[in-house]
Amino acid sequence: MPCVVAVVGATGIVGREMLKTLADQSFPADRVVALASARSAGTTVKHGNEELTVQAAVGERFDGVDIALFSAGASASRELAPIAASRGAVVIDNSSAWRMDPEVPLVVPEVNPEAAADRPKGIIANPNCSTIQLVVALKPIHDMAKLKHVVVSTYQxxxxxxxxxxxxxxxxxxxLAAGKELSWSVFPGPLAQNLVMDWKPGTDGYSEEELKLVHETRKILGDAEIGVSPTCVRVPVVTGHSESLHVQCHEPISAAAVLRALSNAPGVVVQDEGYVPGKEPQPLACAGTDPVFVGRIRDDLAVPGAVNLWVVADNLRKGAALNAVQIAKLLVGA
Ligand SMILES: NC(=O)c1ccc[n+]([C@@H]2O[C@H](COP(=O)([O-])OP(=O)(O)OC[C@H]3O[C@@H](n4cnc5c(N)ncnc54)[C@H](OP(=O)(O)O)[C@@H]3O)[C@@H](O)[C@H]2O)c1
Known part of the structure; x- marks a missing residue:
C-alpha cells in the first residue's frame, strides 16, 4: 500500500540515514516529505536520486501524511508527535520521549513485531540504539532458557x-595531528584518544543511558524480572556501537547452544571462529551495514552455565534509521 512519509529531523545524522534507508529498502512511498526546524527551511537533503526541499515541522505539514518518522530530539517529539498523530499520521519516534509510556509500544521488528499493532496514541517508539542491538542478540537466548541477569558494558x-x-x-x-590543544563543547572533555561518560545523570549513580538499557530491555522482551547491570562508555569511534555481554539464564546455557540459537536468528550475523585476533566483529567494518554482528561467544570461566559475547552494530542503521523503517514496513505490510 503506497503512502506519504514525513521524516522529521531530516537534516540530522539519523534523519539523513532514514532518507537513505527508505530509498535503499525501496519503501513504497508515494511521496517523502523532509521536515526539520525552521532554521533549515529551504535547504535540501538527498533521498535516493532526489533532492528534497526541507520545510519547517509545523502542524499543517502533517496533513495527508500516513507515516511520520521522527528523529528531532525528545522535546520536538513531545510537542509535535501528538499533533502529527491527531492529523492522521502514525508516528514512529526515535527519541526517548515516549519509550516508557505504557500506551506506546516499543518495537524491534525481529523481537516484538506484534506490539506495533496496539498503539492507542498513534505513536510507536523506536528504542535507544544500544538497546536495539542488545535485544536482537538476547531474544534467541531468552526464548531458549529465559534470561535472568545480563551484565552489559557498551563502547558507543x-x-x-x-x-x-x-x-x-x-x-x-x-x-591532535597538528599538535594543537584539544577543544570541546559537545562532550564533557576530549574524546579523541580518550573514553568519556557523557550522558545525563539518571538515578542511583547511573546515567540516563544506562537506565534506558535496563527499562527498555525489560519492556521489549516483556519480562520485568530480567536483571540488567549496565555501564555505558563513549569511545572515539565515529559509527558502530559495541557491547560486551555476560549472560545468565534461569537454566544453564552453553556457548555452543547460544551459537546455534544465534546462527538462525533474524537480523543476526554470527562472526565467530573461536578467538582469532582481529577477526571479531569491529565497528569500522559494521558501519554502513544492517545486521547485528555477534562474536566471541564463550562459556564464562567463573560462572558455570553463563556465557559471554561481543555484539556490534551500526547505531545509525539498525540502532536508529533501519529499525524505524522496518517498523514502517510492518505498518504497510511491505
Ligand atoms: N544518533 C544515533 O545513533 C541515534 C540513535 C537512536 C536515536 N537517536 C535519537 O534521534 C534523535 C536525533 O538524533 P541525531 O543524532 O540525528 O541528532 P542531530 O544530528 O543533532 O539532528 C537533529 C535533527 O533534529 C532537528 N530538530 C531539532 N529541533 C527541532 C524542532 N524543534 N523541530 C523540528 N526539527 C528539529 C534538527 O533540525 P535542524 O538541522 O534544523 O536543527 C536536525 O534535523 C534524538 O532524539 C536522538 O536521541 C539517535
Whole structure:
C-alpha cells in the first residue's frame, strides 16, 4: 500500500540515514516529505536520486501524511508527535520521549513485531540504539532458557550523539595531528584518544543511558524480572556501537547452544571462529551495514552455565534509521 512519509529531523545524522534507508529498502512511498526546524527551511537533503526541499515541522505539514518518522530530539517529539498523530499520521519516534509510556509500544521488528499493532496514541517508539542491538542478540537466548541477569558494558560511537558530536571528534583528531590543544563543547572533555561518560545523570549513580538499557530491555522482551547491570562508555569511534555481554539464564546455557540459537536468528550475523585476533566483529567494518554482528561467544570461566559475547552494530542503521523503517514496513505490510 503506497503512502506519504514525513521524516522529521531530516537534516540530522539519523534523519539523513532514514532518507537513505527508505530509498535503499525501496519503501513504497508515494511521496517523502523532509521536515526539520525552521532554521533549515529551504535547504535540501538527498533521498535516493532526489533532492528534497526541507520545510519547517509545523502542524499543517502533517496533513495527508500516513507515516511520520521522527528523529528531532525528545522535546520536538513531545510537542509535535501528538499533533502529527491527531492529523492522521502514525508516528514512529526515535527519541526517548515516549519509550516508557505504557500506551506506546516499543518495537524491534525481529523481537516484538506484534506490539506495533496496539498503539492507542498513534505513536510507536523506536528504542535507544544500544538497546536495539542488545535485544536482537538476547531474544534467541531468552526464548531458549529465559534470561535472568545480563551484565552489559557498551563502547558507543560519537555519532550516537548526533552530527555536532561527530564534527567535534573529527576536529579533535585534526587538532591532535597538528599538535594543537584539544577543544570541546559537545562532550564533557576530549574524546579523541580518550573514553568519556557523557550522558545525563539518571538515578542511583547511573546515567540516563544506562537506565534506558535496563527499562527498555525489560519492556521489549516483556519480562520485568530480567536483571540488567549496565555501564555505558563513549569511545572515539565515529559509527558502530559495541557491547560486551555476560549472560545468565534461569537454566544453564552453553556457548555452543547460544551459537546455534544465534546462527538462525533474524537480523543476526554470527562472526565467530573461536578467538582469532582481529577477526571479531569491529565497528569500522559494521558501519554502513544492517545486521547485528555477534562474536566471541564463550562459556564464562567463573560462572558455570553463563556465557559471554561481543555484539556490534551500526547505531545509525539498525540502532536508529533501519529499525524505524522496518517498523514502517510492518505498518504497510511491505
Ligand atoms: N544518533 C544515533 O545513533 C541515534 C540513535 C537512536 C536515536 N537517536 C535519537 O534521534 C534523535 C536525533 O538524533 P541525531 O543524532 O540525528 O541528532 P542531530 O544530528 O543533532 O539532528 C537533529 C535533527 O533534529 C532537528 N530538530 C531539532 N529541533 C527541532 C524542532 N524543534 N523541530 C523540528 N526539527 C528539529 C534538527 O533540525 P535542524 O538541522 O534544523 O536543527 C536536525 O534535523 C534524538 O532524539 C536522538 O536521541 C539517535
Amino acid at each position: 560511537a560519537a555519532s550516537g550523539k548526533g552530527r555536532a558530536a561527530v564534527q567535534e571528534l573529527l576536529a579533535q583528531q585534526r587538532q
